[in-house]
Amino acid sequence: xxxxxxxxxxxxxxxxxxxxxxxxxxxxxxxxxxxxxxxxxxxxxxxxxxxxxxxxxxxxxxxxxxxxxxxxxxxxxxxxxxxxxxxxxxxxxxxxxxxxxxxxxxxxxxxxxxxxxxxxxxxxxxxxxxxxxxxxxxxxxxxxxxxxxxxxxxxxxxxxxxxxxxxxxxxxxxxxxxxxxxxxxxxxxxxxxxxxxxxxxxxxxxxxxxxxxxxxxxxxxxxxxxxxxxxxxxxxxxxxxxxxxxxxxxxxx
Numbered sequence: 727x728x729x730x731x732x733x734x735x736x737x738x739x740x741x742x743x744x745x746x747x748x749x750x751x752x753x754x755x756x757x758x759x760x761x762x763x764x765x766x767x768x769x770x771x772x773x774x775x776x777x778x779x780x781x782x783x784x785x786x787x788x789x790x791x792x793x794x795x796x797x798x799x800x801x802x803x804x805x806x807x808x809x810x811x812x813x814x815x816x817x818x819x820x821x822x823x824x825x826x827x828x829x830x831x832x833x834x835x836x837x838x839x840x841x842x843x844x845x846x847x848x849x850x851x852x853x854x855x856x857x858x859x860x861x862x863x864x865x866x867x868x869x870x871x872x873x874x875x876x877x878x879x880x881x882x883x884x885x886x887x888x889x890x891x892x893x894x895x896x897x898x899x900x901x902x903x904x905x906x907x908x909x910x911x912x913x914x915x916x917x918x919x920x921x922x923x924x925x926x927x928x929x930x931x932x933x934x935x936x937x938x939x940x941x942x943x944x945x946x947x948x949x950x951x952x953x954x955x956x957x958x959x960x961x962x963x964x965x966x967x968x969x970x971x972x973x974x975x976x977x978x979x
Contacts, residue, residue: 799870802857808850818966827927856896900971901945908971
């Protein structure tokens, strides 16, 4: 098995390459050759990730059969400046007197509350998102997803000189990701807060009924269940939902 890391010049190029792995069009030798010799910059001895407040970078991990060079799995990681993410709004639910309530908070507030005993959130500088994971069909169910994820982030931490904690997170696609429901729910919540005040419970059911949204709004897409299993196996903690109703899991590494 050979694992190769490449830093993409842009996120779109990395996504295109991973899509090719996922669609299994590396079946011929010329496709493999095209990928290995593409204009993606190969990383050999170190990983230099130039993060600033206005940019993000994509890192693609590919695992290949040593004898044939045929890809087994591909993993796409996004690197962000924490300043780029910390003010983004996310959705959480909680129980109050038997009622399921909904609340919107900044990612910084959520991470600070969920991991307050582990680190000081002001020390965060970089966040790494597990973007996409693709495994060739015949290799699925053999633990390759966990293997490539574990190898990737352990390798990154060992080859870089991060001087602060790193947030690792994954967003598991929701059943209603492409509907815009999540963002509309957030807008409705903020409107209600203006009239009700910040201290009152906003019942999730009342918002869903008012907007005519399904009761399983935050259900995970059937094709993403494996991703959730991998996230939980690697002890990523569920912390809420994003504006596309995706389930967000995170940990400090």
